Amino acid sequence: MLHTADLHIGAFGGRHLKYANLHAFEKIVEYALTEDIGYVVIAGDLFEKPRIENYELLLRVIKGFRMLRDNSVYTVVVPGSHDSSISRQDLLAVLEHAGLVNIPRYHIGRDGIMYLEPLKLGDLVFYGLPGLRNNRELEYLESRRLRFKDLDTSRVNVFIAHTSVKFAGYDPEKYYWRYSKAVIAHDRALMAIPGTVKYIALGHIHYPIPLFHEAEGNIAYPGTPVGRDMDDLLQTYKLRQEGWDRRFLLVDVYRDKPLMKSIFNGFGVEIAYDRIVYTSEKDVLDYAKKLARDLGGEFKVVLMTIDKLPRDKYSTLIQELSRLEREYKTVFHIRETGLEEVFLPEITLITPPENREELELAAIRDFVSKKGLKIEPEKIKAILDIIGEERTSDVKKTEFIEKLYKDIEPILEEIVDELPPQ
Numbered sequence: 001m002l003h004t005a006d007l008h009i010g011a012f013g014g015r016h017l018k019y020a021n022l023h024a025f026e027k028i029v030e031y032a033l034t035e036d037i038g039y040v041v042i043a044g045d046l047f048e049k050p051r052i053e054n055y056e057l058l059l060r061v062i063k064g065f066r067m068l069r070d071n072s073v074y075t076v077v078v079p080g081s082h083d084s085s086i087s088r089q090d091l092l093a094v095l096e097h098a099g100l101v102n103i104p105r106y107h108i109g110r111d112g113i114m115y116l117e118p119l120k121l122g123d124l125v126f127y128g129l130p131g132l133r134n135n136r137e138l139e140y141l142e143s144r145r146l147r148f149k150d151l152d153t154s155r156v157n158v159f160i161a162h163t164s165v166k167f168a169g170y171d172p173e174k175y176y177w178r179y180s181k182a183v184i185a186h187d188r189a190l191m192a193i194p195g196t197v198k199y200i201a202l203g204h205i206h207y208p209i210p211l212f213h214e215a216e217g218n219i220a221y222p223g224t225p226v227g228r229d230m231d232d233l234l235q236t237y238k239l240r241q242e243g244w245d246r247r248f249l250l251v252d253v254y255r256d257k258p259l260m261k262s263i264f265n266g267f268g269v270e271i272a273y274d275r276i277v278y279t280s281e282k283d284v285l286d287y288a289k290k291l292a293r294d295l296g297g298e299f300k301v302v303l304m305t306i307d308k309l310p311r312d313k314y315s316t317l318i319q320e321l322s323r324l325e326r327e328y329k330t331v332f333h334i335r336e337t338g339l340e341e342v343f344l345p346e347i348t349l350i351t352p353p354e355n356r357e358e359l360e361l362a363a364i365r366d367f368v369s370k371k372g373l374k375i376e377p378e379k380i381k382a383i384l385d386i387i388g389e390e391r392t393s394d395v396k397k398t399e400f401i402e403k404l405y406k407d408i409e410p411i412l413e414e415i416v417d418e419l420p421p422q
């Protein structure tokens with residue numbers, strides 16, 4: 001199974017670079033066909049927008065999907081935050097109706113629960129969580145209002161989600177401050193996913209997490225192959241500086257523990273970056289040209305951060321650079337910020353914890369030590385497990401709450417007993 005996401009076909013508007021995203025898609029198709037892969041999973045944001053009016057892009061996308069279908073490769077796509085429309089009048093719907101892609105279904109019940117329908121294709125079963133507006137899909141995950149319908153544990157189940165679960169490949173200790181919510185909430189979000197799901201194919205976060213050549217594990221963000229803006233391209237540059245690259249994933253889900261393999265690829269995009277101090281317009285342009293000339297590759301990008309750039313020189317410089325863009329078949333971009341501000345998660349070879357109990361406990365441990373609490377993490381987990389229980393319709397609300405309290409009380413007492421005297 002191939003796992004990719006965030007292809008963003010249609011990004012980079014009128015620029016030559018827009019073909020880079022399409023080119024990446026075609027590379028992945030080519031790989032699937034030559035390596036005889038059975039499934040291609042796209043975890044959201046296949047397209048930059050719900051509708052794209054560029055017929056060359058569209059025809060080539062359709063050709064790619066048709067080649068997959070004609071060679072018996074199943075394609076499974078979930079709508080992302082960029083390419084789905086509420087009315088379902090979008091390109092993904094067109095591709096689905098044409099029989100070129102499969103989209104797992106879901107519905108939200110009157111009980112406020114999101115029900116995911118199984119999509120059986122060959123010997124795998126897929127469930128999909130789409131990217132909703134304002135990351136609302138995360139609410140269903142975090143409050144565990146997510147149900148996998150007819151989950152057959154005798155089969156290999158794959159869950160595809162376009163959402164920002166922050167879990168692996170970064171050390172929560174180092175990165176939790178970047179996010180407004182506590183890490184524990186994000187780690188707990190994964191608890192809504194049944195443990196019998198074999199692999200969680202994520203999309204939405206554009207950098208590859210976790211980074212590895214090969215790892216055993218059951219969850220990953222492949223990252224975007226090309227990206228959709230200059231930040232993504234600068235991240236690509238930084239990845240390469242550290243000896244990595246963009247990628248898609250080859251996942252063997254038939255093993256006991258799935259084996260994930262990064263298929264690294266530059267997708268024809270070559271990037272130069274430098275930070276310089278402004279001397280004159282001519283110097284900047286000459287240097288930009290030099291950087292462009294030194295680049296190979298089909299899609300060339302020159303990024304520059306220019307310190308001490310006079311405000312009144314900015315617009316003429318941009319004009320000159322866009323003139324060069326056609327001449328040099330290169331995207332030139334002046335950045336406000338430098339490479340040092342590009343965020344990359346800590347690059348580590350990790351295997352995400354298989355066991356969600358362990359995962360949860362690790363998050364709590366992290367939380368307890370950060371808050372300097374003198375409480376055993378196991379006890380907090382016991383309380384959270386009790387709170388996480390759901391009331392069935394045959395139990396009265398008051399009785400249910402009373403029972404919750406009764407269950408929690410002894411644990412709270414233990415915690416209080418163990419607290420050091422004031």
Ligand SMILES: [Mn+2]
Binds near residue numbers: 008082205206
């Ligand atoms: Mn995206």
